[in-house]
Amino acid sequence: MIDGQFPCLNTETVRLLSCYAYKDSIVKLEQKIPPLAFVAICALCMFLTNQLYTDLNLSYSFNLITLLILSLIGIAFVLAGIVTFKIHKTTVNPVNTKNVSALVNSGIYKHTRNPMYVGMLCVLIGYVVYLANPLNIVFAVFFVLYLNKYQIIPEEVFLEKLFGKDFIAYKRVVRRWL
Numbered sequence: 001m002i003d004g005q006f007p008c009l010n011t012e013t014v015r016l017l018s019c020y021a022y023k024d025s026i027v028k029l030e031q032k033i034p035p036l037a038f039v040a041i042c043a044l045c046m047f048l049t050n051q052l053y054t055d056l057n058l059s060y061s062f063n064l065i066t067l068l069i070l071s072l073i074g075i076a077f078v079l080a081g082i083v084t085f086k087i088h089k090t091t092v093n094p095v096n097t098k099n100v101s102a103l104v105n106s107g108i109y110k111h112t113r114n115p116m117y118v119g120m121l122c123v124l125i126g127y128v129v130y131l132a133n134p135l136n137i138v139f140a141v142f143f144v145l146y147l148n149k150y151q152i153i154p155e156e157v158f159l160e161k162l163f164g165k166d167f168i169a170y171k172r173v174v175r176r177w178l
Helices: 011-025 035-052 063-087 115-131 134-163 165-173
Strands: none
Touching: 035 115, 035 134, 063 115, 115 134, 134 165
16 A cells, blocks of 8 residues: 555665654653663662661671672673674664664674663672672562563563564573573
8 A cells, every 4th residue: 555655665664664653753752760770679679678687697708709709790791782782883872762772682792682781780689698698689579570660571562563573583592581
């Protein structure tokens, strides 16, 4: 239909135009709190829990080394994700969907669809171990549940609309977290 009326618009061009219109309509996705801010909120809640429920604090000698190791692993995941996005010249900002320009499925993205979020979770788990209060595990779990619902699933819906079959195939092969 459209191809006959406008010879310069083929089916692929129409799909891309509809994706760009879609991109503008969900710029904020369903995001309530940016992921990095949510990490800070979870860490603050962990700190306060540690201060309020001191009776539950455990004592062991490897908590600082575990924090350092998990933080370094987490930072490595985050940096690997950022570098791979930069190589493909696409945005690392989860709020600004207007600048998404490529489906990245190489580098660290061959192993996880969300390396930056995996990295943030590693840092939080390291902080749980460092503070040595078992109640803080709740905040790490809440971080995963929150990100799945308000960040990752909306991103996946957006990417599926934008990249279609390519993203669906990628989702089948690469896990959301690890």
